[in-house]
Amino acid sequence: NAGVTQTPKFQVLKTGQSMTLQCAQDMNHNSMYWYRQDPGMGLRLIYYSASEGTTDKGEVPNGYNVSRLNKREFSLRLESAAPSQTSVYFCASSDQQGPYGYTFGSGTRLTVV
Amino acid sequence: SQQGEEDPQALSIQEGENATMNCSYKTSINNLQWYRQNSGRGLVHLILIRSNEREKHSGRLRVTLDTSKKSSSLLITASRAADTASYFCAPGSGNTGKLIFGQGTTLQVKP
Numbered sequence: 001n002a003g004v005t006q007t008p009k010f011q012v013l014k015t016g017q018s019m020t021l022q023c024a025q026d027m028n029h030n031s032m033y034w035y036r037q038d039p040g041m042g043l044r045l046i047y048y049s050a051s052e053g054t055t056d057k058g059e060v061p062n063g064y065n066v067s068r069l070n071k072r073e074f075s076l077r078l079e080s081a082a083p084s085q086t087s088v089y090f091c092a093s094s095d096q097q098g099p100y101g102y103t104f105g106s107g108t109r110l111t112v113v
Numbered sequence: 114s115q116q117g118e119e120d121p122q123a124l125s126i127q128e129g130e131n132a133t134m135n136c137s138y139k140t141s142i143n144n145l146q147w148y149r150q151n152s153g154r155g156l157v158h159l160i161l162i163r164s165n166e167r168e169k170h171s172g173r174l175r176v177t178l179d180t181s182k183k184s185s186s187l188l189i190t191a192s193r194a195a196d197t198a199s200y201f202c203a204p205g206s207g208n209t210g211k212l213i214f215g216q217g218t219t220l221q222v223k224p
Contacts, residue, residue, distance in 0.1 A: 004155075031210045042201060042216040043156070050210065059213070090155050094210050101146045102212065104155030 002026050006091050006105035013081045013112045021076040021108050023091030031094045032074035033102070034058075034066060036087040043090060049074055081112045115139055116213040117185075117202035125221040132189040134218040136202030144205040145178055145185050146212070149198045156201065156214075159187075192222045 007022045025032065030051045035043040035058075045058030047066040055066050063085060065077045074093075078085060088109050092102040117136045126132050136145070144163045148156040162169045162178045162185065169176045175188040189196055199219045203212040 033211070035214075040216075043214040045211065045213060048211055058211070092156075101148070101158030101161050102156070103158070106155050107153075 003103050004091055004093055004105035006089075006108050008108060009106070010109050011111070013078075013110065015082060015112060017081050018077065018079050019081065019110075020078075021089055021091075021110075022073070023075065023105060024073045025093040025103070026072065027093060027095070027103065028071070029093035029095045029103070030071070032068065033092045033094075034064075034074070034076045035090045035092065036060065036085075037090060037107075038087050046076065046089075078110075081110075083112045086110060086112045115142075115204050115206065117145070117204050117215045119200065119202055119215050119218045121218060122216065123219045123221075125223065126192060128192060128194055128222055128224050130192055132192050132196070132220055132222070134187050134200055134220070136185045136187070136204075136215075138183050138185075138202075138204040140183075140206070141180070142204045142206045145176075146203045146205060147174075147176060147185075147187050148201045148203065148214075150201065150217070151198045159200075161205075189220075192220075194222050194224045196220060197222045 004025045033048040034046040049055045049068040052071045091105045094102045120135045146161045147159045150156045173190045199217040201217040
């Protein structure tokens with residue numbers, strides 16, 4: 001019962017480097033989401049994908065791009081990392097037709113130096 | 114989508130006591146969800162209450178929803194040290210399922 005799997009769990013980048021955060025779910029959910037959480041704060045929505053083939057901006061999309069590769073996978077890319085992108089990133093998925101809410105991954109801790 | 118506002122921001126109680134946290138929102142909703150986040154972990158879905166429901170129970174959790182006051186409350190009865198976590202509410206509306214989270218209530222349960 002994997003649920004939502006995020007890789008990597010930890011990453012340190014230098015300013016200006018690029019990287020892709022991977023997310024995969026095995027629950028056949030239609031919708032997937034990327035959030036970031038900064039210390040002492042709630043989660044802020046970066047991008048989401050309501051269904052396969054669609055993506056939309058959330059509250060804080062600047063500096064990020066996403067790809068909904070297929071129904072299972074939703075990746076988040078930082079093209080040129082900045083220290084302000086130091087955060088914990090969470091991927092989540094949901095079945096909008098069901099009563100079960102979101103399932104979250106365990107997060108990726110990213111530090112940009 | 115809209116953000117829920119949790120109150121209080123922080124709550125400290127003794128083990129065995131009840132914990133109540135509240136959530137307010139601004140516009141009409143289809144449902145409202147509560148989540149728990151243990152330190153360093155992802156959020157875990159606790160309970161979803163639909164707009165036509167007034168109360169829902171799950172184990173030691175009781176959630177109420179008052180759509181006329183645009184508010185919800187989460188009651189944890191007979192709290193345990195393991196309930197120490199942050200709790201978030203998320204009003205749900207629209208067709209995208211997109212949820213916006215507030216800053217949460219941080220609950221500390223002292224043994």
